[in-house]
Amino acid sequence: MTTFDHSSTPAQSDLVELLHRRGQRSTPQRNVILRELRRRVRHATADEIRAAVRDELPGTSTPTVYATLDLLVELGLARRIDTGLGAALYDGRTDPHQHLVCRRCGRVDDLDVALDEAPFVTAAGANGFDAESVELLVCGLCSDCAPAALPSER
Amino acid sequence: MTTFDHSSTPAQSDLVELLHRRGQRSTPQRNVILRELRRRVRHATADEIRAAVRDELPGTSTPTVYATLDLLVELGLARRIDTGLGAALYDGRTDPHQHLVCRRCGRVDDLDVALDEAPFVTAAGANGFDAESVELLVCGLCSDCAPAALPSER
DNA sequence: ATTGGTGCAAATCCTTTGCAATAGC
């Protein structure tokens, strides 16, 4: 196999089964964090998720939010985007898409251009590397920042 | 234009001219850091570069190393790799190539598979985004970690 | 009852900032 399963988004309720299959537990925190992540249009930082989750689960702690987001990524229900500009972003979309990263304001937008991952996964395998995912980032200046940038920074 | 200039690595001496053209100065720190970055086979963290540079320029400070590496990236003489696993890595190779990132040990290797950036750059432009570079990371387990990983973490 | 999960506080790690001193041009 040279590609990944990119089937459609699992239902919210599937989280319970995914967890139980691994001997892990369904908790209010996990359910609410996944729901919150999916409700969002824009990508969110762990801290933004925590702020939002607090309406429903007031005591929710930062370490729990991080642990849960990492777990969701591991379960294939979320993606983590590391841009190197401030905090990592979490993305509830699980279907294949890429990201546009503005190096000036840090904004990250989705980019829906198909990427054929097969050659990369195959070449990785030839190096003894077990590929799990391919992330493509287009870095540059977003529509707000491009005009504002001085010639020297372009 | 829908692609970038990926011409061959500039000579060390060109750094001086690149800097002067921007009204910036050639300093021993900048020259030594670039030389060190290019000498390396494996990618290096800012701190590793600092440790290496200290042999030649004992006083070199952390902020200078970070500032210089950022400058080299801006000048197109280096790339910064943000994996989200520990410190950022700097890569002195300027010709097009991708990266393999082991999520377990953090090791990053080069992957020489051609990527056609054009469709991504074009689509970015259609969104009003001014693309400057495209980064592709293949995430997974390296040859050392894949056998060691427990079934549950694979 | 078991043991996985949570919250709290604190620690750690990476990177940037402020500022006075230095050194290219």
Add this chain to the structure above:
DNA sequence: GCTATTGCAAAGGATTTGCACCAAT
């Protein structure tokens, strides 16, 4: 001489750890 660059120390921000308590199975 002008001002970019440096080093130092310290701050800042993101994420993780240790541990006691709690709760899902």
